[in-house]
Amino acid sequence: MTIKEIQKEIVDEFSMFDDWMERYEYMIELGKSLPLIEAQYKTDDNIIKGCQSKVWVHAELDTDKLVFTADSEAIITKGIIAILIRTFSKQSPKDILEAKTDFIDEIGLKEHLSPTRANGLVSMIKQLKMYAIAYQTQLK
Amino acid sequence: MTKTPLDIHTIRRDFPILNREVNGKPLVYLDNAATSQTPQQVIDVIVEYYSSYNANIHRGVHSLSQEATDAYEQARIKIQEHFNAAQSHEIIFSSGTTHSINLVANGFSSLLKKGDEILVSAMEHHSNIVPWQMLCERTGAVLRVIPMNDNGELVMEEYSKLLSPKTKLVFCNHVSNALGTVNPVEQIIEEAHKIGAAVLLDGAQAAPHIKADMQQLDVDFYTVSAHKMCGPTGVGILYGKEEWLNKLPPYQGGGEMIAEVTFEKTTYADLPHKFEAGTPNICGGIAFGAALDYMNAIGFEAIAKYEHELLEYATSALLKIEDLKIFGTAKEKTTVISFNIEGIHPYDIGVILDKLGIAVRTGHHCAQPIMDFFKIPGTVRASFSFYNTKEEVDVLVAGVKRAKTMLQ
Incomplete structure (x- = not known):
């Protein structure tokens, strides 16, 4: 599936819910399926700056696709990073770099996009794209 | 003298912002330790300033400048009287506590x-740690820390031991922003003065x-800082004894x-004026004076009594929630409740409370050393003001319970 297709799938899933509580509960559920980062990579170097709760992300290259794993102390944050990883993992660095992230707005999590928001969704997206830049250079 | 209890519902009408909704719910504003809300009486003063006598002060011969200068200097005198400083020139206007420090x-x-040695308490805000660390780097002085106990109270025996002829300065907050502890400042000052050290108290959290x-x-x-006590942001004061202010060199030129x-x-x-380079926050200073008028009209005794009731009510209601722990259980406290629920990150609770229209602070509250002491990443902090109600405490408690069900 392309990033766009996965994002559409997520938007469809969230559209089933009527209120914010159900959406948040679903996000918490998604957090539980997050591909967890291995203990050896859960280091200070892999913490994403700008988040109020600690978020660790690791990226590995599988042939020409990037595979992300992550974890967070806070379960809402874990849900958010799980959604991002679901869209970006097993994709090429080029596709990740070109991908838009407007779907966050569509699933009713717009407030997390504000740069003042302490959870650092913006920092997470930036970090995932930084990995894509780094591995794209490596692939060349 | 009989004191009438506060008429909270009349008081609340003074604060237009309290009528608004957040995420479709009535706002329950419990982040007063970060900044307080502004009553209409102060907003009117700000509007009046810009609509009728905005001018630069202290140097114009024209009428507007004189009106503005008079209002600004009257505000200084109001502040002097409020804090009972011996002289009005001991009140230096600043942009706030951080600037003053x-x-x-x-x-x-x-x-x-x-x-030389500088003592700071273990429960300082970063703004009261970092400037001293920078000062130590510049001068070769040594920073030493007055420890605290598990209740979030300073260990005064250790303080006495730390004081020595090398101690030149003691810095401490009057009230802790993260825990709400009221520190024994009289004793701190008395002991420091015995050995000839100066004392700076950060009154940001105490003054409201x-x-x-x-x-x-x-x-x-x-x-x-004015914004913690019904005034605008970007203005505050440094009080300094005349003899000390004369000893210090100017901070900024201009x-x-x-x-x-x-x-x-x-x-x-x-x-x-030695410490007031450049055009100051004229309107802010005048509005700070108006904020003090507003609070004094209600009366600090009545405020303290009511806030104490709110604190006790909220503390006992929150403690009924299973697995909830309060950090900062000093005997003397202001209306700050820092808490966590076991197994839940404070950030998650803050997000859910926001969805319910409840404004609290989550995180380390610019006091990382305190969080390290308790070995926690942060807390949820609810801080109350005299315009908060017991009904709002009930909304908070219900919100925390709901968050707990969702998150645990």
Whole structure:
């Protein structure tokens, strides 16, 4: 599936819910399926700056696709990073770099996009794209 | 003298913002330790200033400038009277507590030498740690820490032991922003003075609740931010004893702070202008005076009594929630409740409470050393003001319970 297709799938899933509580509960559920980062990579170097709760992300290259794993102390944050990883993992660095992230707005999590928001969704997206830049250079 | 209890519902009508909704729910504003809300009476003063007598002060001969200067200097006198400073020129307008502290820290860099010691309490806000660390780097002085116990109270026996002839300065908050502890400032000052050390109290969190008397405390420096006590942001004061303010060199150079300038030499203006370079926050200073008028009309005794009731009510209601732990259980506290629920990150609770229209603070509250002490990443902090109600406490408690069900 392309990033766009996965994002559409997520938007469809969230559209089933009527209120914010159900959406948040679903996000918490998604957090539980997050591909967890291995203990050896859960280091200070892999913490994403700008988040109020600690978020660790690791990226590995599988042939020409990037595979992300992550974890967070806070379960809402874990849900958010799980959604991002679901869209970006097993994709090429080029596709990740070109991908838009407007779907966050569509699933009713717009407030997390504000740069003042302490959870650092913006920092997470930036970090995932930084990995894509780094591995794209490596692939060349 | 009989004191009438506060008429909260009348008081709440003074605060237009309290009528708004957040995420479709009535706003429950419990982040007062970060900033308080502004009553219409203060908003009117701000509007009046810009609509009728906005002008630069202290140098214009025209009427507007004189009106603005009069209003600004009257505000200084109101502040002097409120804090019972001996003289109005001991009140220096600043942009707030952080600015005031930096002003003193900068001034002391010319008074300290290698090996001198500065004491800070273990429960300081970062703004009261970092300037002293920078000062120590510049001067070779040593920073030492007054420890606290598990209740979030300073260990005064250790404080006494830390004091020595090397101690030149003691810095402590009057009230802790993260825990709400009211520190035993009288004792801190008395003991420091015995060995000739100066004391700066950060009054940012105390001033909204406690009317501190500068002469009675005999404190050397005291800092306040207007925005924590119904005033606007970007303005505050440094109180300093005249003898200390005369000893400190100016902080910033510029207009207003000079007596005479030639290219060879500049002589500085007298107090308070020596420390007030450039055009100040004129409107802010005037509005700060109006905020003090507003709070004094209600009365600090009545405020303290009511807030104490709110604190007790909220503490006992929150403690009924299973797995909830309060950090900061000092005997003397203001209306700050820092808490966590076991197994839940404070950030998650904050997000859910926001969805319910409840504003609290989550995180380390700019006091990471305190969080390290308790070995926690942060807390949820609910901080109340005199315009909060018991009904709002109930909404908070229900919100925390709901968050707990969702998150645990």
